[in-house]
Amino acid sequence: MSAPSALSPLPAKSYEPDLARIRLEFPILGQKIHGKHLVYLDNAASVQKPRDVIKAVSDCYSHYYANIHRGVHLLSERSTTAYENARETVRAFINAASGQEIIFTRGTTESINLVASSFGGSRFQSGDEILITGMEHHSNIVPWQLLCERTGATLKVAPFTDAGELLLDEYERLLDSGRVKLAAFVHISNALGTINPAKTLIELAHARNIPVLVDGAQAVAHLPVDVQALDCDFYAFSSHKIYGPSGVGVLYGKQALLEAMPPYQGGGDMIRLVTFEKTEYADLPNKFEAGTPNIAGVIGLGAALDWLNSVGLETVAAHEHALLNYATAKLAEIPGLNIMGTARDKAALVAFTLRGAHPHDIGTILDREGIAIRAGHHCAQPVMQRYGVPATARASFAAYNSREEVDYLVDALWKVKELFE
Structure with a gap:
């Protein structure tokens, strides 16, 4: 997938040194969900708020x-x-x-x-x-x-x-x-x-x-x-x-x-x-x-x-695009996982289905792992009808997300796959 033409994506490492500092600016990210560190990947629905806000x-x-x-x-x-x-x-x-x-x-x-x-x-x-x-x-x-x-x-x-x-x-x-x-x-x-x-x-x-x-x-x-x-x-x-x-x-x-x-x-x-x-x-x-x-x-x-x-929108966009590419590649390794939406110019979200598992079940199981995603029709029912599915699971990224969080997501989805096989 190509980056949006209006952007000149920076190498991920040029952004990573600031990632720990940026995460500290979002107090909600420091908590645990069901005993697991929160991995918040529901940013397309609503993004978290920094201390300045x-x-x-x-x-x-x-x-x-x-x-x-x-x-x-x-x-x-x-x-x-x-x-x-x-x-x-x-x-x-x-x-x-x-x-x-x-x-x-x-x-x-x-x-x-x-x-x-x-x-x-x-x-x-x-x-x-x-x-x-x-x-x-x-x-x-x-x-x-x-x-x-x-x-x-x-x-x-x-x-x-x-x-x-x-x-x-x-x-x-x-x-x-x-x-x-x-x-x-x-x-x-x-x-x-x-x-x-x-x-x-x-x-x-x-x-x-x-x-x-x-x-x-x-x-x-x-x-x-x-x-x-x-x-x-x-x-x-x-x-x-x-x-x-x-x-x-x-x-x-x-x-x-x-x-x-x-x-x-x-x-x-x-x-x-x-x-x-x-x-x-x-x-x-x-x-x-x-x-x-x-x-x-x-x-x-x-x-x-x-x-x-102050952070820099183009820097954030480059970081998100790097996460999108990484997540897309890692998710593609899971048999039976189908990504819906593979446009050449694409923002930092991945909507998918997993054979044998309803998206709501995926979302519920991931929640027990501390991972917040969105499951449903995303207030876009005609899109679901276009693809012949009732719903999808959706992971979406923001300035504070990391590759490690993508790895947590992928590992949890392997567990979901094993559970429904």
């Missing part, structure tokens, strides 16, 4: 927490400053043109629903089409289905190969119908690890004047994302998958599009003036941030991005 959230609640934007007292001013500083950190991390293009939500799911409800509210009608791919997470399927039910539009799906690579010719053919009003695709598949050619997919859509939303939930922690270079119209991701707190997400949108969209929710802080006769909405980004937000969570997200920047 935990401290940032604790400091907010311990020293300066208050509601933001509305208060004139010192605590409110401090909270507001920290909250808006986090917005600037996010803006710089994905290279958005303005902080007004950064909308805080509860997660990728809400970000996509926001676009489906607001952008999609008056732009779609019977006969229109929304194009997605066959490897989408449910969060990038169901909101569009709901929009289609409301408007009479039709959902179209671009297929992918057995290796888990999008069929570009089919994607382009579907774009050529003349009826596609939005394209939405996952940047990295949570079920397969496939890194989709985002720039190419966006260019193909834009050549036909079709706006594009990218689900970046799995991408931002594993490869550099520059929304201006991609030229995407919307980009969505979650804090908890990039070392930050849960309950926080980001929607990037081009300013002109966001300004033209109606609010997603009504309430406090998204208004300029309210009377019983009419309401005037606030400017971006407040227009889309109704109510009291997850203040400490947003501040924690800012701390997470600062932490990742």
Whole structure:
């Protein structure tokens, strides 16, 4: 498997001297599970948090927490400053043109629903089409289905190969119908690890004047994302998958599009003036941030991005890619183990089945060995249907994982194999 073309992977040993130090920054990793040292390989579901993030959230609640934007007292001013500083950190991390293009939500799911409800509210009608791919997470399927039910539009799906690579010719053919009003695709598949050619997919859509939303939930922690270079119209991701707190997400949108969209929710802080006769909405980004937000969570997200920047995203990506190659080779030695998703460009996760063992049984047995993986359909049931399996087991890697942990995983899977033979 080749490395993502945007990266220049470093030799593993150039990263390894820092690995022990980095692991110490994650207090949860020091515990034992069922008497065994924790091996946490469920990072595609949610990644663990470094001390900097935990401290940032604790400091907010311990020293300066208050509601933001509305208060004139010192605590409110401090909270507001920290909250808006986090917005600037996010803006710089994905290279958005303005902080007004950064909308805080509860997660990728809400970000996509926001676009489906607001952008999609008056732009779609019977006969229109929304194009997605066959490897989408449910969060990038169901909101569009709901929009289609409301408007009479039709959902179209671009297929992918057995290796888990999008069929570009089919994607382009579907774009050529003349009826596609939005394209939405996952940047990295949570079920397969496939890194989709985002720039190419966006260019193909834009050549036909079709706006594009990218689900970046799995991408931002594993490869550099520059929304201006991609030229995407919307980009969505979650804090908890990039070392930050849960309950926080980001929607990037081009300013002109966001300004033209109606609010997603009504309430406090998204208004300029309210009377019983009419309401005037606030400017971006407040227009889309109704109510009291997850203040400490947003501040924690800012701390997470600062932490990742301090380690170096490309260094982390190179380390993860080395782990992916190592794990893929070791797992391939186990008879009856089948890896699902072998795309040439792939992120650091391995989904697999093992002959004779249900994925849930695999996950349960590995848990007794102190190893945390994910077992199930990964909120991507159409992907499972594509391969004719009910579920897979999935091991996914992060900055703090090591080759030794891969060895623990492989040894435990040999035990599973022996148990079910």
